[in-house]
Amino acid sequence: xxxxxxxxxxxxxxxxxxxxxxxxxxxxxxxxxxxxxxxxxxxxxxxxxxxxxxxxxxxxxxxxxxxxxxxxxxxxxxxxxxxxxxxxxxxxxxxxxxxxxxxxxxxxxxxxxxxxxxxxxxxxxxxxxxxxxxxxxxxxxxxxxxxxxxxxxxxxxxxxxxxxxxxxxxxxxxxxxxxxxxxxxxxxxxxxxxxxxxxxxxxxxxxxxxxxxxxxxxxxxxxxxxxxxxxxxxxxxxxxxxxxxxxxxxxxxxxxxxxxxxxxxxxxxxxxxxxxxxxxxxxxxxxxxxxxxxxxxxxxxxxxxxxxxxxxxxxxxxxxxxxxxxxxxxxxxxxxxxxxxxxxxxxxxxxxxxxxxxxxxxxxxxxxxxxxxxxxx
Numbered sequence: 001x002x003x004x005x006x007x008x009x010x011x012x013x014x015x016x017x018x019x020x021x022x023x024x025x026x027x028x029x030x031x032x033x034x035x036x037x038x039x040x041x042x043x044x045x046x047x048x049x050x051x052x053x054x055x056x057x058x059x060x061x062x063x064x065x066x067x068x069x070x071x072x073x074x075x076x077x078x079x080x081x082x083x084x085x086x087x088x089x090x091x092x093x094x095x096x097x098x099x100x101x102x103x104x105x106x107x108x109x110x111x112x113x114x115x116x117x118x119x120x121x122x123x124x125x126x127x128x129x130x131x132x133x134x135x136x137x138x139x140x141x142x143x144x145x146x147x148x149x150x151x152x153x154x155x156x157x158x159x160x161x162x163x164x165x166x167x168x169x170x171x172x173x174x175x176x177x178x179x180x181x182x183x184x185x186x187x188x189x190x191x192x193x194x195x196x197x198x199x200x201x202x203x204x205x206x207x208x209x210x211x212x213x214x215x216x217x218x219x220x221x222x223x224x225x226x227x228x229x230x231x232x233x234x235x236x237x238x239x240x241x242x243x244x245x246x247x248x249x250x251x252x253x254x255x256x257x258x259x260x261x262x263x264x265x266x267x268x269x270x271x272x273x274x275x276x277x278x279x280x281x282x283x284x285x286x287x288x289x290x291x292x293x294x295x296x297x298x299x300x301x302x303x304x305x306x307x308x309x310x311x312x313x314x315x316x317x318x319x320x321x322x323x324x325x326x327x328x329x330x331x332x333x334x335x336x337x338x339x340x341x342x343x344x345x346x347x348x349x350x351x352x353x354x355x356x357x358x359x360x361x362x363x364x365x366x367x368x369x370x371x372x373x374x375x376x377x
Contacts, residue, residue: 008055015048015075016113019082019106023099034098035091041102042083049079070269073368074211074276075109078204080360081280085200088353096134100200104131108208117215118163121156124183124208128152131201152205155182163219173223176216181231183209184257188238189231199283206257207280210272213264228265232258233325240332253283255296255333256304259311262326268314270372274307277364281357291354295361297334302361306369 022041026034053072082105092098107127114120132148158179165172181189184206217224235258242252260275282295298304308330315323 008052011048011055012052015045015052016106016109018045018048019102019109023102023106026102027095027099031091031093031098035086035089038086038098038102039083042079042086045105046076046079046083049076068215070214070273071112071211073273073371074112074207077273077277077280077364078105078108078207080277081105081203081207084281084353084357085203087356088351094134096137097200100131100134101204103127104201105204108204111208112211117212117219118160120208120212120215121159124205124212125153125156127201127205131205135201151182155179155209158182159216162224163216167219168221170221170223173220173225174227176220177224177227177231180209180213180216180228181261184213184254184261186231186235186254186257186261188235203280203283206283207276210257210260210264210276210279213261214269214272217264217267225265225267228261229322232260232262232265233322233329236262236326236329236333240329252296252333256283256298256307259298259304259307259330262315263307263311266311266314266318268311270368271307271310271314274303274310274365274368277361277368278302278304278307281361291358295357298330299334301365302358303365303368304361306365310369 018041022038022045025041026038029037049072053069053076082101085101104127107123107130111120111123111127114123129149135148156179159176160179162172162174162176162179165175185202213228235254239252239255239258256275256278260272260279263269263272263275278295278298282292295302295304298308312323312327315326
C-alpha cells in the first residue's frame with residue numbers, strides 16, 4: 001500500500017472517529033469553554049469530511065464498508081449540519097446534552113456506511129436510545145421518552161421486517177418505505193420531535209435515514225420506489241393544503257425531506273443530496289427564520305432549488321403525470337404555506353450561523369451538480 005493510500009485510509013478512519021473525540025472534548029471541558037471547543041471540533045470535522053470525499057479510500061470497500069460517493073457526500077452534509085448546530089446554540093451547562101450532537105452525528109455517519117443496511121438501522125436505533133436517555137433524564141419525562149422510542153422503533157422494525165422478506169416483493173417494498181417515512185419524521189406520518197433541543201438528535205437521525213433509503217432501493221424494488229414517491233407527494237400536497245392553518249409550520253419544516261424521499265424513489269440521488277443539504281442546514285427548529293424559510297421553500301440560489309431542477313428533470317422520464325403533480329404541489333406549497341413572508345424577504349441573515357448556512361447552501365448548489373458532471377457520482 002502506497003503512502004498516499006495509507007494517508008487516505010487514515011483520514012477516512014479519523015473522519016469517523018472525530019465526532020466521538022469532539023463529544024469527549026466538549027463534555028470534559030468546563031461549560032464556559034465548551035462552546036468554542038465544539039465549534040473548532042465541528043469545523044475540523046467538516047474539513048475532514050470534504051477531504052475524504054475528495055480523496056476516497058479504497059480500503060473501506062474491500063473491508064465491507066460502503067464507499068459510495070453519494071454516501072461520502074452525505075456525510076459532508078451531516079458534518080456541516082453539526083457545525084451549524086454548535087454555532088447557533090449557546091453554552092449548555094449539561095455535559096451530556098452539549099455532547100449529544102457530536103455523538104448522534106458520529107453514529108449517523110457510521111450507519112450510512114455499515115456493511116449491511118440492517119447494521120446501519122441498529123446503529124440508528126442506538127443513536128435514538130442514547131438521545132432519548134439524554135433528553136428524558138429529568139423527572140417526569142419518562143412518558144415522553146417512551147413515546148419517542150416507540151415511534152422510532154416502529155420505523156426500524158418495519159424496515160427490518162421488509163429486509164427479511166424476498167427481495168423485490170411488493171410487501172417488502174411497502175414495509176420498508178413505511179418504516180423509512182417514519183424514521184425520517186416526514187409530516188404528517190412520523191414527525192416525532194417535540195422541542196428545540198430535539199434537533200440535536202433528529203436532524204442527523206433523519207438525514208442518515210434518507211441516505212440509508214438509497215441503499216435499500218435494491219432490495220425494495222419498484223414497490224419501494226413508488227411508495228417513497230407517493231409518500232413524498234402526499235406530504236407536499238398536504239403542506240400546500242395546510243395554507244394558513246396552525247399546522248402549516250409543522251408540515252413546512254419537513255418539506256425538503258419529502259422532496260428528498262421522492263428523489264430517492266426516482267433514483268435522482270444527487271437531487272436527494274441537495275435536499276439533504278437543505279434539511280441539515282435549515283431543517284428542524286430553524287424553519288421559522290427568514291433565511292431558512294427561503295431554503296425550505298426551494299428559493300434560488302440554494303442547494304434545494306438546484307435539487308428541484310434535477311428532480312424534475314429525472315421525474316419527467318419517470319412519469320409525466322407525477323412530474324406535473326410535483327410541480328403544482330411545490331408551487332402551491334410555496335405560495336400558500338410559507339410561514340412568514342416578511343421574514344423570507346431577508347436573504348442574507350444577520351447571525352453568524354445563518355451566514356455560514358447560506359454560504360454552504362449556495363456553494364453546494366453549484367459544486368454538487370459540477371461534481372456530477374465531472375463524473376464524481
